[in-house]
Amino acid sequence: MKMIMKFGGTSVGDGKKIRHVAQLLKRYHEEGNQIVVVTSALGGVTDRLLENAHLASTKGKVSLVKEFKTELANKHHEAVRDAIDDPNVAKDVLQTLDLRIEELEKALIGICYLGELTCRSIDYISSYGERLAAPIVSGAVRSLGIPSIEYTGGEAGIVTTSDYGNARPLEKTYELVSKRLGCRLESHILVVTGFIGENEDGIITTLGRSGSDFSASILGAALKADEIWLWKEVNGIMTTDPKIVPEAKTIPQISYAEAMELSYFGANVLHPRTIEPAMREHIPVRVKNTFDPEFPGTLVVSEKFQCKHVVKAVSLIKNVALINIAGAEMAGTVGTVARLFTALAKAGVNIVMISQGSSESNLSFVISESHVESALNALHAEFNREIVKEITSDRNVCVVAVVGAGMAGTPGVAKRVFGALGNSMINIIMISQGSSQYNISFVVREDDAFAAVKTLHDEFELYNGNRIEKQL
Numbered sequence: 001m002k003m004i005m006k007f008g009g010t011s012v013g014d015g016k017k018i019r020h021v022a023q024l025l026k027r028y029h030e031e032g033n034q035i036v037v038v039t040s041a042l043g044g045v046t047d048r049l050l051e052n053a054h055l056a057s058t059k060g061k062v063s064l065v066k067e068f069k070t071e072l073a074n075k076h077h078e079a080v081r082d083a084i085d086d087p088n089v090a091k092d093v094l095q096t097l098d099l100r101i102e103e104l105e106k107a108l109i110g111i112c113y114l115g116e117l118t119c120r121s122i123d124y125i126s127s128y129g130e131r132l133a134a135p136i137v138s139g140a141v142r143s144l145g146i147p148s149i150e151y152t153g154g155e156a157g158i159v160t161t162s163d164y165g166n167a168r169p170l171e172k173t174y175e176l177v178s179k180r181l182g183c184r185l186e187s188h189i190l191v192v193t194g195f196i197g198e199n200e201d202g203i204i205t206t207l208g209r210s211g212s213d214f215s216a217s218i219l220g221a222a223l224k225a226d227e228i229w230l231w232k233e234v235n236g237i238m239t240t241d242p243k244i245v246p247e248a249k250t251i252p253q254i255s256y257a258e259a260m261e262l263s264y265f266g267a268n269v270l271h272p273r274t275i276e277p278a279m280r281e282h283i284p285v286r287v288k289n290t291f292d293p294e295f296p297g298t299l300v301v302s303e304k305f306q307c308k309h310v311v312k313a314v315s316l317i318k319n320v321a322l323i324n325i326a327g328a329e330m331a332g333t334v335g336t337v338a339r340l341f342t343a344l345a346k347a348g349v350n351i352v353m354i355s356q357g358s359s360e361s362n363l364s365f366v367i368s369e370s371h372v373e374s375a376l377n378a379l380h381a382e383f384n385r386e387i388v389k390e391i392t393s394d395r396n397v398c399v400v401a402v403v404g405a406g407m408a409g410t411p412g413v414a415k416r417v418f419g420a421l422g423n424s425m426i427n428i429i430m431i432s433q434g435s436s437q438y439n440i441s442f443v444v445r446e447d448d449a450f451a452a453v454k455t456l457h458d459e460f461e462l463y464n465g466n467r468i469e470k471q472l
């Protein structure tokens with residue numbers, strides 16, 4: 001089989017884990033599979049890179065850059081020691097790492113002197129997590145006697161828009177990747193940095209936080225892979241985040257549409273865009289546990305292979321805010337909503353969900369907490385108390401979503417959702433249901449969020465894994 005295997009930051013958290021990953025790869029390679037590996041940064045490294053980029057621009061202290069350089073070098077050198085036995089391979093990898101760390105140091109010192117951090121520089125700095133991980137993963141594979149080459153996303157052919165921090169692949173990516181990687185697949189395990197690509201001028205871009213899943217899917221579609229495997233620290237896509245409800249169970253099979261709804265509604269087990277490229281080529285996506293490789297995990301497949309289970313999972317989006325706008329003149333004033341959306345789009349604000357009262361005199365929507373200032377400024381500038389008289393925001397909220405393809409056309413699901421929440425004395429602040437009827441989502445107070453997820457997990461008996469399997 002031709003396979004893409006993506007390993008997340010927890011899976012390549014340190015040298016011992018990378019050694020384990022290399023052994024897994026050896027096993028699948030020896031079974032006759034052609035493998036492209038997509039690696040994330042070692043766990044926590046992207047966060048540290050971003051923190052230090054911000055520190056450099058605000059404090060401007062070169063001594064802090066030097067301290068960070070030592071921290072990064074120590075972490076990655078230790079990983080090489082633990083992951084790679086062959087001394088020649090280790091020497092080669094250490095040389096590559098040191099060169100890259102020096103480049104990074106220069107860039108951070110530049111930011112110290114300039115005192116400013118552009119979106120383009122943020123992408124450049126944060127790309128180093130994956131650019132330091134890939135040589136180690138590829139070296140660990142070579143150390144086991146298997147030829148391996150490492151590529152950055154751009155070198156592999158991922159060409160993107162210039163939307164730094166949220167770049168999308170251009171259509172030419174699919175042909176380019178196939179040309180560049182296709183011919184080497186037979187003889188090598190290819191290791192590609194997740195999360196990053198480059199624009200048409202060769203400038204590094206990133207696909208958004210947790211974007212390595214998306215990279216894997218792009219490469220899978222380009223190479224027309226038989227399967228895309230996403231290796232994680234959990235046993236697949238589960239009925240809810242096991243960190244919130246420990247009784248959560250693995251969902252053995254789920255449709256592309258359901259997996260997309262879940263990821264859009266906060267199940268950070270998948271990057272929200274992951275499914276699109278796989279779906280365009282009908283490639284099955286498997287989510288597996290790196291630390292329990294025999295466990296089958298979850299298979300994400302096209303709808304036609306999928307039985308309909310009313311509710312499959314419950315998810316939670318944190319770090320959001322609710323914005324309310326109100327004004328008696330809003331009722332019947334044509335174009336108010338268009339002005340609102342245009343103003344928000346110009347300010348770069350993404351809307352998570354929307355609800356409009358039937359009186360038309362108020363409208364509520366949910367956005368990411370980090371966009372609140374820009375949204376409020378944009379709305380005040382656009383309306384200036386004309387038509388819209390009141391604009392308020394509330395940051396202490398979360399969005400909960402109940403997802404399942406079988407909800408479409410099954411009466412009574414909403415009654416059960418809101419009945420169960422009522423019995424648990426959980427107040428609903430806002431409700432939204434997409435016309436796809438694949439999910440019902442609603443806003444609750446942050447303090448009620450975990451209880452809401454647990455209540456619904458119990459109501460639909462999602463802790464009872466057998467029940468899901470029986471209905472498949």
Ligand SMILES: Nc1ncnc2c1ncn2[C@@H]1O[C@H](COP(=O)(O)OP(=O)(O)O)[C@@H](O)[C@H]1O
Binds near residue numbers: 009313
């Ligand atoms: N429905 C869900 N199923 C599985 N994991 C979930 C779900 N919702 C949230 N999560 C969280 O997503 C994380 C995914 O695993 P992780 O190894 O961190 O992925 P990656 O490193 O690829 O980003 C887990 O830590 C888990 O707590």
Ligand SMILES: N[C@@H](CC(=O)OP(=O)(O)O)C(=O)O
Binds near residue numbers: 195208209212213
């Ligand atoms: N390293 C990047 C990209 C990524 O996909 O990471 P992970 O697979 O660990 O979510 C991030 O932290 O956002």
